[in-house]
Amino acid sequence: MTRVGIDELDFLEFYEANPSNFPLELQELIQMNNVGELERRKLGFTAAHPRQNSMTELARILFEAGQHWPDPNYRFSEKDEQILADRLAVPEHFSILELEIFKAIVGPASHELLTLLWHRTQRLKKDWWQHREMQVLLLWLGAIMDHDMTLVDRLETDLDVWFTNYRMNTRMVEFMPNWQYGHVVARWLRHPTVHNENKVHHIIADLRTMGVETDARWFELMLARTRGSQIFHNLNLIDHPKQLKLARTAGEVVRNRRQYLGVSRSDVAVAVSESSLGRFENGRTQLSAASMLQLCGDLALLPSQILTLPNRIDEHIPGEISLRSVFRQVTQIQTFGGNNDDILNLIHQFTTQLPGMPKSIVVIQNFVLRSAAGVEPNSDEEMRQQALQILVRLLQMNNWGALETHATEELTTWLSPEQLTMLFEKGKRVILKHPLTVGIDYYFSGLSKAIAQVVDHYSPNVGRTMLAQFKWVLTIPDPTPMRWQAAGTWYLANYVLAPTTANKNLVERYVHASLRVGHPDAIDHLKKLWLKRVPENFINDCVTAYRE
Incomplete structure (x- = not known):
């Protein structure tokens, strides 16, 4: 993989294409309340796993939670809550699977389950803070949906410090709209005025206007639960603590993962014998590619995670x-x-x-x-020659990975407007066809730079042609932060090329939407990108004019 430039997350679309694999990407189906597709995915998984085990039980809980998400009266049974508590007993394990589980369960979860998971996050070391922040954020949203204001206040104390200092941790930018939504809803619950309720609806409306339908629908579903829900208790929940185990080999990663998820060797020994799996876990043999792929699907791992799953309790960090x-x-x-x-x-x-x-x-x-x-x-000419060679390669590929999306951002400095148009039009087709493409943020960051570069260094006619070609960035259905920023770049470039009152109003409306929705990062980005092309206080004046 490393030799041919493949990233571990490049496997995600490949993994999800097989319905027999444990689902790792149900969230969009849940957010859009796509019950029909959830049922199809569920049938594919259950048909491939007729024998009940801890993973089939976990999948059942996830599918049911997804199908019943908008119902504020839907709750987990005590048995199911215990399963969830036992499967989430090691907060250091917070990769794709755990994030998926958290998103699905925080609405129906009891006060006791939310509190237990929160207490577990507090043992995380500072190096894990980005994972702790995500976990606490989702638990906080669950408490908000239950009107559990005592728990909301306790969690918000931590979150307020993290999110008001988002510049210190760029990974938090992706979750800023969730923080902003929760912050506004919590204010409405504390002070239930029409004005405060309307602020919630304004966030959803702004997201929808910008084409971010997944987030808009996600917030609508959470709001529906918030309206009809209340605190739910499960006093029989038991904490079964577990510790993170060190793994230094692929076999040890598999063994630890299997034990952590409560799966026996016989449960996953389908494509390989139970004895062969035991020898693999103990480092005495290897598995074939086919066996490894099936094992990944049973243990909710992308293939490369078996080799690169981080172990953060010593300096040995694969990956x-x-x-x-x-x-x-x-x-x-x-x-x-x-x-x-x-x-x-x-x-x-x-x-x-x-x-x-x-x-x-x-x-x-x-x-x-x-x-x-x-x-x-190298010289500029050598860099341009390399850039052109890379461009030709990218234009010939119909499926991009992390290597290609990273390249798009860095190519912008070295390509002509015509070449940039070919590059980003190709990228648009790739990401629309493959929405799980890794590094989409880098693609949109590159597009922002490309628009600014063309407007800054070429004639107004060339700049207008560029903007006309990429007006789709204003409505393309992608929720990533850099896509939001790219839309702002478009609006500001439009104003630079034609500084009319109408175009200024479009920029101001965008800045206000960014503040309302929770994208102050986009404003920071625009200030840096357009420092030399707009009056010093142009964007600051738009910010000052904002009224909540």
Whole structure:
């Protein structure tokens, strides 16, 4: 995978295409209340797993929660709550599966289950804070839906510190609208005026206007539960504590995962014998690719997670070899004033970590990382030639992964307007056809840069052509933060090219929607991107004019 530039999350669409695999992407179906598709997915999974075990029980709970989400009277049985508590006993395990479970269960969960899960998050070390923040946020939304205001207040104390300092943790940006929605609903519950209720509806309306239907519908479903729900108690819930176990091999990851999920070897020994699975877990044999893939589906793992699942209780952290992780490290070094030698050493370590990596892959990875860090050693002409070669490759591919989406952001500096148009039109087709494409945020960040670059360096006619070509960014159904920012870039570029009162009003309306919905990050981004092209206080005046 590393040799050919594949990221572990590149497998997500491939994994989800097989209905016999444990579902890891039900959230959009739940948010849109797509009961028919949920039922189809459920039938596919249950047909492939006729024998009952802890994973089939967990899948049953998830499907039922999804089908009954809008019903404020739907609650879990005591048995099901105990299953959920036992499956979520290790807060350090918070990957795709755990996030999916949290999103599905926080509405129907009892006060005791929400509180138990919250207490577990408090043992997380500082390095895990981004996971703790997500867990506490979702539990807080569950408490809001139950009008459990004592618990709401306690959780909000933590969240307020984290989310008001979102610039210190960029991963939180994705969840800012959830924080803003919950904050407004909590205020309405404390002070139930018509004015405060209307603020909730304004958030949903702004999301819908910007094409973010998944979030708009998600908030509508939560609001429906909030209107009709109340605190629900399960006094029989028992805490069965577990500890994170260290795993240093693929077999140990599988064994620990299986035990954590309460699955026996006989439960998952379908494509491989029980004895072979035991030998694999103990490091005495390997599994075939087919057996490994089926094992992943039974244990809710993407294939590469067996090899890269993080173990954060010592310095042995598999998975730090992916482009995504190195890209984040490079940008962090640059952001916090590190020197170029540290960046170059990191890039060298990454691109030479395995022998036999194809030169074409190494060239792209080097280009992406060096361009992101601003340490390009080559001449402008050499960089443009490399950029053109990478562009040709991307245009020939109908399925992009993390390598390709990262490349789109860094290509913008080196391509002409015509080439940029081809690149981002191709990207649009890819992400519409494959919405689980990894790194869509980087694609939209690149599009923002491309629009600003063309408006800044080319004639107004070329800029207007660019804007006309990409007006779809205002309504494309993608909820990622950078897509929201790209829409703001479009509005501001439109004003720069034609500074009329009407276009200024569009920018102001966008800024107000960003503040209302919970995207202050977009405003920060626009200030930096358009620093030299608009009056100093132009965006600040729009912010000042905002009235809640």
